[in-house]
Amino acid sequence: MGLPVRELFKNERSLHLQFVAGDGGLSRIIRTSEIVQPAAAFASGLWPPRYRGRRQAEAVGRINRRIAPRFKIAKPLQGAVWVIGSLEMAALLSAPAALRTRFIEFFKRLNPAAAVFTDGLSPARLDPDLVRQSSIPMFTTRLTYTHFLAAFYTFLENRLAPKTDAHGTFVTLFGLGVLIMGPSGVGKSEIALSLIERGHRLVADDIVQIRLQQNRELIGSAPELGRHHMEIRGLGILNVRQLFGVAAVVDEQPIDLVVDLLPQTARRRHEERLGEVRSKKILGVQVPHVVVQVRTGRHMAVIIEAAARNHKLRSIGYDTAESFRRRLARHLLGKS
Numbered sequence: 001m002g003l004p005v006r007e008l009f010k011n012e013r014s015l016h017l018q019f020v021a022g023d024g025g026l027s028r029i030i031r032t033s034e035i036v037q038p039a040a041a042f043a044s045g046l047w048p049p050r051y052r053g054r055r056q057a058e059a060v061g062r063i064n065r066r067i068a069p070r071f072k073i074a075k076p077l078q079g080a081v082w083v084i085g086s087l088e089m090a091a092l093l094s095a096p097a098a099l100r101t102r103f104i105e106f107f108k109r110l111n112p113a114a115a116v117f118t119d120g121l122s123p124a125r126l127d128p129d130l131v132r133q134s135s136i137p138m139f140t141t142r143l144t145y146t147h148f149l150a151a152f153y154t155f156l157e158n159r160l161a162p163k164t165d166a167h168g169t170f171v172t173l174f175g176l177g178v179l180i181m182g183p184s185g186v187g188k189s190e191i192a193l194s195l196i197e198r199g200h201r202l203v204a205d206d207i208v209q210i211r212l213q214q215n216r217e218l219i220g221s222a223p224e225l226g227r228h229h230m231e232i233r234g235l236g237i238l239n240v241r242q243l244f245g246v247a248a249v250v251d252e253q254p255i256d257l258v259v260d261l262l263p264q265t266a267r268r269r270h271e272e273r274l275g276e277v278r279s280k281k282i283l284g285v286q287v288p289h290v291v292v293q294v295r296t297g298r299h300m301a302v303i304i305e306a307a308a309r310n311h312k313l314r315s316i317g318y319d320t321a322e323s324f325r326r327r328l329a330r331h332l333l334g335k336s
Contacts, residue, residue: 002029002079003159005114005137015141015151017116020123021130022137030113031079033156033214035149038088038103082107082115083152085145089121104130112136116152118145161211161219162283169230170203170220170253171195173308177220177253179208179287180304182261186294189230191261193238194301201250202240205230210255212283221252255282257311258289259304288314 006026009017092100104127107115114137117123123138124131131138141148168181169188173195180188189205196202204222211219222228228241228249241249258280280289290307294300310320 002031003156004029007159008114009139015148015155016143017139017141020117020138020140021132022114022134024135025114025137028113028137029079030081030156030160033153033160034080035153035156036080036082036112037149038082038084079113081152081156082112083118083145083149084115084121084123085118086121087145089117089125092126100126108134108136114139116141116148118143118148157213158211161213163209163211164283166208166210166220166282167206168208169205170208170222170255172201172203172250172253173305174312176256176308176311177203178304178308179220179255179258180261181258182294183263185233186261186263187300188261189232191300191304192230193232195304196240196244196248198301198305201248202228202230203250203253210282212285216285218255218282218285218287219252220255227251255287257308258282258287259307260289260291261294261300262291263294 004026005028008015008030009019009026092103115123117138117140120140120142122131122140143151166179166181167184168179169192170177170179171192172178180192182188192202192205203220205226207223207226208220209223211221213219229237229239231237260280278289278291279286281287288311290311292300292303292307313320
């Protein structure tokens with residue numbers, strides 16, 4: 001799993017990237033969303049004014065002793081992208097030539113997937129040979145260091161996160177993301193349409209793309225081609241945004257609850273009475289999961305609203321079923 005460097009440049013306009021050098025390395029794979037930031041590792045040791053005026057060899061020796069342990073931080077990050085900003089550039093350009101050479105050799109030895117120079121900086125200022133000879137893809141962006149890091153981390157998180165697809169309809173109810181699943185023809189889209197008409201929002205219909213964030217949160221969204229659309233049998237494809245307005249759709253949402261719609265069967269009839277709450281594993285994460293029987297005459301939109309409200313109560317520590325069991329137990333003990 002990873003992201004080719006050429007995809008980074010080709011698809012992400014919001015990063016304002018401009019290719020500078022290293023076209024032979026565009027097939028390299030970015031394998032981690034961790035970003036190597038040399039500023040955090042050595043900038044504080046490169047640019048203290050007290051090193052000015054000392055002999056170059058002594059300054060280099062002192063700086064190397066301070067920097068060397070911090071350089072090791074980046075070694076395990078194979079397939080990572082380096083981001084170099086104005087702080088690093090100013091420090092390196094003002095540092096003794098021996099130290100600057102040492103940094104460039106270290107950079108080449110680690111052989112990152114790519115390097116990005118922010119604030120419109122060019123790597124040629126650091127070393128013209130680095131641009132002419134290196135196979136490491138290098139980019140420059142006009143964004144500031146801080147703004148680029150924020151945008152780039154979000155981009156990598158989304159692109160490199162573990163992903164899967166689910167067959168179902170994903171809606172938001174009362175701020176919760178509810179994934180409605182079930183066999184084909186059970187009425188998932190029709191129920192979602194009723195929920196939208198009641199003021200809730202559509203995220204995805206038919207195919208739900210799910211990705212796992214680093215904080216173990218599952219995010220659901222629609223494929224780009226089908227975003228804001230849903231299929232209703234007999235009507236065809238509907239554009240929900242055009243029919244109900246922009247407030248009726250949302251691009252992505254965390255998954256908080258899975259509702260399985262099943263036709264009524266003798267084997268599962270007891271579950272609708274007990275209100276059993278289970279969990280469903282998606283990408284290794286356990287998500288609360290309830291089973292709702294579908295049959296003629298049941299107002300499924302209202303039932304799913306009730307399931308969402310009940311889940312919100314559970315999330316703050318109140319379990320209606322358990323509370324009722326305790327009341328029933330006290331009542332029976334009082335009679336005995």
